[in-house]
Amino acid sequence: MNDLSGHTAGLAPDVLESFEKHRRELCAYAYRMLGSSFEAEDAVQETFTRAWKSYDSFEGRASLRSWLYRITTNVCLDMLDGPQRRARPMDLSGPSRPDSPLPAPQPDYVWIEPIPNALAFGADPADHASAKDTLRLAFVAACQHLPATQRAILIMREVLRFSANETAEALTMSPASVNSALQRARATMSKVQPTTSDNYDESDDDQRKLVDNFVKAFEAYDMDTLTSLLKTDVALSMPPIELWISGPENVVAFMLGHGSGCRDSRMIRLEGANGHPAFGHYKPSGEPGVWVPWSITVLELDGDTISGLNFFLDTDKLFPLFGLAPELREAV
Structure with a gap:
């Protein structure tokens, strides 16, 4: 290019x-x-x-x-x-x-x-x-x-x-x-334009801790902790699928239903996307110790809560753009 x-x-x-x-x-x-x-x-x-x-x-x-x-x-x-x-x-x-x-x-x-x-x-x-x-x-x-x-x-x-x-x-x-x-x-x-906007500041210790706690909760699939981190009107989206979910209870219901394949995921921290915290999100492949691309996950924050969970699923295009490996393997 x-x-x-x-x-x-x-x-x-x-x-x-x-x-x-x-x-x-x-x-x-x-x-x-x-x-x-x-x-x-x-x-x-x-x-x-x-x-x-x-x-x-x-x-x-x-x-x-x-x-x-x-x-x-x-x-x-x-x-x-x-x-x-x-x-x-x-x-x-x-x-x-x-x-x-x-x-x-x-x-x-x-x-x-x-x-x-x-x-x-x-x-x-x-x-x-x-x-x-x-x-x-x-x-x-x-x-x-x-x-x-x-x-x-x-x-x-x-x-x-x-x-x-x-x-x-x-x-x-x-x-x-x-x-x-x-x-x-x-x-x-x-x-x-939304009346409230993401105010993520990577220099803010509390917001960095919030992002860290999200990663820990998601990788552990600890839905109780995850719920406590989400804003009451949090929105989950998954382009290129024309779907979005609103509210912590509905997000958790989705993650335990359609999204259950993400249990035991691994997240690789990126420098960021659009000024938001972002991750390369890998899900279990079915082969022990191997994870495959699932999304570029971008978080939106509002103060001390997460207001947006954006899972961009076109990993064939996006993972190379973000410099991510085509799979993760557990160290032997």
Whole structure:
């Protein structure tokens, strides 16, 4: 995906290096626009390809960063040329009964996908702190309710802090049109954004302990302890299955029913996904001492409770993205 051969002839190495310095922030921007980590990476690669091909026409009237954002925006708008928007299961229907039959999986383009922190956040912890709230699953899902151009304007103005003039130049619009679209985008977001949001802070000792206790309870399949960690309106979801469960009692009933294959699971702690705590989740294979991929598990926290259990089941795509092994084996 990062093969630059064929496009770099005649470009100075420092120009290519300057492109790469912006890769993560451009990937985060494209992810907010598209809702897919894979499509975001594709968008950034296409951005660099277009930038390499047209670098001779870059006149320097704007900064290189602004120019790359302009290209990325155009790439994303091209990719969003259609009515389909990505969503979370709770955006599409009401909660399911824990004993309801499991529906068939939906295509991957239906769903918001997780993105590894390492793809979206810079090396500076301060950048991480400022960016994570706008990479949360709930925020990215809310953005998908906006028309593509409004989405770009909202992200540029309120996340990236571009001026109205910079945004207008990137989108070939007037500043007045940008400001008008921003007001419409804000009005929509006020209706679709959750009133409470994940507030996970990896530096908070109590929240780290909460996450550790969740792992211990889940691996032990201790449902009493698990229940004590969950918020009263906790939501469990399992993309690509169009199903979600609400409330601790229903979550436990689901885990003891349809989810019972996860008993004796193993969880591998990841750097995080979307600024949330995340794990590579392996379930027993049936062969003693061997566990196989089941999900990328992403937790949402609200203070001292867990408000969201998100099990992303497309492990064929997601486990390589997060650098996870295809199986776990007990040490002999």
